Structures are given as structure tokens and as C-alpha cells.
Amino acid sequence: MLEPYSSFPVFSDKVNKYWLTDRDRPHPGQYRIVVDRELPPSRSVMLLDPIGSGGFLSMLPEMARRTGLNPGSEADKQTIFEAMQLAGIELNGADHLFYFSNEQQKLLHNESFPAAVRQLTSEDADAFEDFVSEAPEDDMDEAFVELDHWLAFGCFVEDRLVSAASMYPWRGTSFADLGVITLPQFRGQGFGKQTVRAIGAQALRLGCEPQYRCQPDNVSSIRLAQASGFSPFATWDVIKPDED
Template sequence: MTQSFSSFPIFSDKVNQYWLPEGDRPQPGLYRIVTDAGLPSSRSVMLLDPAGSGGFLTLLPEIARRAGLQPGSDVDAHTLFEALRLADVRLNGADHLFYFSKKEQQLLRDESFTATVRQLTADDADAFATFVSEAPEDDMDEAFVELDHWLVFGCFVEGRLVSAASMYPWSGTSFADLGVITLPPFRGRGFGRQTVRAIGAQALKLGYEPQYRCQPDNVSSVRLAEASGFSRFGTWDVIRSENE
């Protein structure tokens, strides 16, 4: 039996209007072909799989013509990926897209946070530098947490910064893209969750939509997103650049 859309989280209009083309959604297993002449080269092909429905392939008109894909048509996955292969279009690899549902956003707005979780400023440079020196290098590269980002929060244990999250406005939108790192000895104790929720609450107060992205095989990151109250909106993939 097909699960109804009503059983899935309700996201803000901001999220739905940005990601979902107007009109009905395609049925699960199918992809709606959408052309957009205004796409930048870095996103000239985008594949969106929203939870609970079929997906959308949005691409430049000339690439659609090259791939033999008709705008407005619904195609199955095999047809879609074969068309992209014949057009020599390679995708980069999907990311999960997480957002707070409308219900969770209201809970965040009413939530209180302990004094151990707070916004970081330039005055926290020494504590942040120590944090970076103790964090795994691969985690720092992947999470992209920086003290000079638009919004930065941290969680302290006995004066030591053990978890940090930062946000920056994403791609000219009012989405605030989030990265978070917790030092390995302090994982599994809720510090990352507290930090994520605190920075998410502040972003909402400032009129931004918190956005959490991670690769599907990053199990620990997926678990943190869900533990922090995020719901999966879908997966999103883009064309691979020539340098990758």
C-alpha cells in the first residue's frame, strides 16, 4: 500500500516552494523532467528525491534535448539514468536534505538552553583553536565548521569547548547550512544535539531555515540529525564538475 503524503512531516512553505516545482508530484518510482534556462553551470543538472513521492530532474534545456528527455514528462529511474549516461552526464553523489518540520520549529522556538551552550564570537578564538587542534582533521574538512561563519555555537564542559556548530547562508537563499563536530571523547552524550538545536533555534529567530546535509552512508551524521529533531525532506544530487 502506498503511504499517503499526510503521514510525512509538514515542512515550511519556504522549503516546499524552493524545492518542489508547482503542480502535482509524480508517483513514487517516477521522475518529472523540469527544464530551467537559469541554472548555473555547477547545477545544470539536479536530481531531487523527496520523501514520500516521485522525484524531479531539473536541468538546462540544452542538456534535456541532448539526453532526449521531454520537459513535463514522467520517466522511470532506468530511463532517466540511461538518458543521462548517453548524454555523458555524471552525478556527484546524493546528499540527504534535513529540515525541521513546522511542529519541531515551534518546539525549538519555545525551548530553553543551558548556559553551557552559547553563541561563539571572536573572543572565543583561543578555545576554538584548541578545539580544532583536538578534532579529527577529516571531520573538520567534512563538517566545515569555522569560527568566522555567519552563526557559530558551542557547547562547553568544565570550560572546555567539546562541540561546535556553524552556519552560513546557502547559495543565495534564506536557508542556513549547518555543520557540526563533537570531539570523539565526548560523543554519544548529547552535546552535539544540544549545540545543533541551540544554533537552529537562533537561526529561526533570525528568519533563516536551518538546513542539515550529509551523505547517506554517514550513519553517525544521520543519527545526529534525527536526534536533533530534523526530518528528512529527501535526497539531492547535482552534476559532477569537470574537476572532480
């Protein structure tokens, strides 16, 4: 569950320009209907709910015609979902999108980390293999942490890798999508938080925007995101992949 904020954080221009461009935000509870010819087929329908305002339903022209929804108009969620249901359009399931606010980015720029938290390289292959053998298989599948990703960091306890995070470039953007796993017996001790902040700081130094995604029912992942300094930006959903 997301923790309430007394005021909304300010995010970087990269985040705002990618997700919101120059769109005027609709009123809370309403969605602007947007036809976007640049959407890839895998995201031919996309629902974005920014925190603190109305949202956007973006569609390829063909999908907009199928729904019968008026481009440029506003509609509430019930109207949208009824139109999509009649059109046979099903969404995949929402993700929370988290980013570091401008304030947190400044803190990370000046933050130092213990020597036990560092970037992983190919020389850490044995330690990473041992880590994978101990980590729950479901966690590895969901978090998608790999040593050979664009960036990988880990936290060590007495030469044992106990938390690992990795990032990869996301969908041709300057965002670096993040996954993190801490071994169950080492959770709740701050190792995941240190690893996430360290890899986030390095990504920012390299000119990339750290992005943290998780499903709304993943309470432990939400807590880690917020404990690590990420702020919720939006929930985001796309059309369900065609299994055929």
C-alpha cells in the first residue's frame, strides 16, 4: 500500500516529458482520450494514472475506433472499461511506476555508500551464482536481476552476496529499469535499500533515470521502493498480450 504524501514530489523533465508531454491533465477521476500513432503494437492501448490528477487513455487510431471513445474528450473509468469490454480489449494488469524526485536525486549525488555495496562485474560470477542458488525462484523470475545487465550492484556480508540489483535500458528511453532481490534471511536489515540507492546513484551519474516498477499487490516491493527514496509517479497499464 502506498504511503500518503503531504505534498506531491517534483520529478525530472525526463519523466514528465516522456509520460505527459505537453498534455493538460484532466480532473481527478477523469481520463483524457488520446490517439497516438506512435504507440507500438504491444502498447496499442495504454492507461496512465498520474498521482494527484486525472489520467490518460492512449490508443492507436484503430483501437480508438473500436472503442468508440472520442479523441480529446474526457471519460470516467467506468465508461472507459465498458467501452473496452464491448470492443473485446483486455488490459494486462497495472504496475506502479516509481522515480526519484529532484530532491532525492540531489541527495543521491552527494551520498556515499559502504565498501560492502559496490558495482558487480564478471569477476563476481561465482558469488552471483551462489546468490541465485539461494534466492527464491519466484523472486528471480519477477525481479529479473542479471549479472550481465547494463548495470549490476550488490551488497556483501562477510564476502557473501546477500542483495543484488540490476538495471537495463527501458524501451529505447533514457530510463533504467530496476530489479532487486535480497536473500530472505537478510531482509529487513537495510541491505536492499543500500543496494537500490547505490545503483540508482550510479545510473544518475551515467545520465539515466532510475525506474522502479512493481504490481500494486506487491506490498514488500512497494515498501522497499519508498524506503529507498523513490516516490510514486503513476500507475500504468497496457493491453494484454495476444497469447496466440
